[in-house]
Amino acid sequence: MNEDIDTPKRPGNLRDEAAEWFAIMRGPDADARREEFEAWLARGALHRTAYNKIAETFSIGKGLKEDAPDDADSPAPGPASQRPGKLKMAGLAFGLVGAVAALYLGVVSPGALKQDGPEIANSSTPSENAGQLQSKLGEIREVQLPDGSRVTLDTDSLVLTKFDRDLRDVRLVRGRARFNVEKDKRPFVVAAGNGTITALGTSFDVGLARDERVTVQLFEGSVDVRVRRDVSAAGMPVRLAPGQQLIFRAENAATPIQVTSAPGADRRWPEGVREYDGVRLGDVVGEANRYATGPILVAATDVSDRKVSGTYRIRDVERLAENLADMLRLALIRGNNQLLLVKTCPSPQKENCTPPS
Structure with missing residues (x-):
């Protein structure tokens, strides 16, 4: 039965879809819906851009001041078939969509929102198993993940993480990040555009440019890069050696993939x-x-x-x-x-x- 699944209901409006997905991924159903969310995000540049705008808007006033989410554990009056979890999710989605729309229309000023910055783990505290890591404009930030790996976010970057017993799953939504990966029995997989980078015990950069160009640069260890050729199948993996880079277009996987020497001039950007x-x-x-x-x-x-x-x-x-x-x-x-x-x-x-x- 799928009656409790809160699927975005307005496919014609990407902004509303993105806002609802943002709410879902911050709610109790995030783990169950992550694969579906990843598929939505991978549908194209417009979807990623819409999600980016929602994330940016939310970072202006993290933790919207609404009483409804705090009280959502108590069922509101309504049909007996509506369970508290569903009501909480619906309330969160409705509140977030409304707040985002108000910001876009200029109805609510940023001062009306709680001003405690974007949700970012600092370098000394491991992040949650599932979360969102974000850097501000002009900021370079290092984040420790639950497995001891470290992610350095370049300016104005956004990364989603999801760790479970079988997989360390990361998606670069915007910007650039350096990954210094600790060895673990679970694969460490970074998704960017329509490609994935799989690494074990290694150091590498992944960048997603505004023109949807994805750049992978390897410094230590090895990584396998796969680029999805269509909606159902990924291409053969390309293995990089230290000092190599690979560039592909997020929206044009048919373009031949070329491995070249990585420019050393870019290595010190985290400093x-x-x-x-x-x-x-x-x-x-x-x-x-x-x-x-x-x-x-x-x-x-x-x-x-x-x-x-x-x-x-x-x-x-x-x-x-x-x-x-x-x-x-x-x-x-x-x-x-x-x-x-x-x-x-x-x-x-x-x-x-x-x-x-």
């Missing part, structure tokens, strides 16, 4: 450090802006094409802009919550412009 060797200024700025609330801008194409070499702390955006201006002999204009790199200060020169050195 907030990035190494460049002849990289376009525009590309450096684009990467730095992933961590920035106030972006770096480049005034002209010929300036953007200048080459950058060196080691930089990519998260300190203002200091990075100063160093780039100094190295490339550019002027730096501050204002309007942004940093602008130009060839020279405008005339007459203003105090907010630092001329080339």
Whole structure:
């Protein structure tokens, strides 16, 4: 009998579906519904984007201030066939969908919600067996999992975890993460896009870009990467060796999979450090802006094409802009919550412009 299963009932509205799935995965039926949720999430980029937006909205005010969930253990008046668990789940889903809709419509201000941040385990406390790990914009965060493995979340990343007796199951929904995996009899499997990465006792990165490109880089041990070719079957595994990387498109599994050498310059990102060797200024700025609330801008194409070499702390955006201006002999204009790199200060020169050195 499926009468107690709270399946999302509005297939035509991805936002509502995503909100209901978010509520389900935070409720008592999360374990039972996880496989179904994973299938929904893997249906395409639009589904993942919708879920991301719900998660971001919820992180503004974690733990919505509603009395109904606290009282949900006491059955509300209604038909005798409605059990408390179902009522609790329905109340949670209804409350979350309503709150999310209110935020989208601007009816509720963020101040009306409980302001204690996103639900993230810290580096010293193991996370729950099933949970959601999230990093804020500009943040790099390390999380210890129940088996002793560690996950480092890059800026604005979202990871779902589910550990049981047989499997250590992880899904990267957004961003990038480094996994340092402890040996265990249970396989450690990371899903990203329409692929999976299986590892035992290893260290590797998985990134899911906004264009749905999935990048896997291996540093230690070995991993098997499988890419799903259609809705029913996964492709043959590709085994990576240390120093190799593999890139595939989440929405275009028919594209040939190629294994290449992983760029060593990316290895220190968990420290907030990035190494460049002849990289376009525009590309450096684009990467730095992933961590920035106030972006770096480049005034002209010929300036953007200048080459950058060196080691930089990519998260300190203002200091990075100063160093780039100094190295490339550019002027730096501050204002309007942004940093602008130009060839020279405008005339007459203003105090907010630092001329080339």
